[in-house]
Amino acid sequence: MHTVTQMPAGKxxxxxxxxxxxxxxxxxxxGRMVAAGEWRDYAISALxxxxxxxxxxxSAEHALYRIEKRPKLxxxxxxxxxxxxxxxxxxxxxxxxxxxxxxxxxxxRAID
Numbered sequence: 001m002h003t004v005t006q007m008p009a010g011k012x013x014x015x016x017x018x019x020x021x022x023x024x025x026x027x028x029x030x031g032r033m034v035a036a037g038e039w040r041d042y043a044i045s046a047l048x049x050x051x052x053x054x055x056x057x058x059s060a061e062h063a064l065y066r067i068e069k070r071p072k073l074x075x076x077x078x079x080x081x082x083x084x085x086x087x088x089x090x091x092x093x094x095x096x097x098x099x100x101x102x103x104x105x106x107x108x109r110a111i112d
Contacts (some may be wrong), residue, residue, distance in 0.1 A: 015046040018053065018069060023096055026053055026067060029104065039064070065090075065103065 018026070033039040033055075041056040043063075050070045054063035066083040073079050078093035082102055091102040 015048055016051040016069060016071060017043065017046045018051050022069065022096055023053075025100055029100055030055065033103075066098075 001061070030039060030042060038057070039055050040058055043052075043054045043056070045052040045054070049072065050068050052069075053067040054061075055065045057064055062085055064085050068081050068083060071077055071079050072083070074094060078095075078099070080094065080096050080099045081092040082090040082091050082099055091099045093099045
């Protein structure tokens with residue numbers, strides 16, 4: 001049997017957001033990639049079940065990477081994940097800094 005939870009009339013469910021402590025490492029990595037000439041733009045979306053930080057090479061293109069925060073997956077695969085342009089999940093986990101390391105490796109290659 002499934003239980004359905006209804007919101008009170010006139011009240012919408014709150015959106016998921018990145019916290020300041022989460023945005024710090026993301027913006028730091030973004031700044032270094034911009035300085036390396038790899039990335040040029042970003043967008044942040046706060047939706048009901050997911051917060052998304054999208055990274056673009058140019059603003060008119062599709063996102064190169066999406067950093068997603070899904071708190072409902074914290075006990076399962078991990079609430080953070082990096083998704084590539086082709087939709088593949090590159091890294092997933094509960095430690096944001098560890099998940100971001102997959103993109104840090106791309107910075108090391110970009111500077112070589």
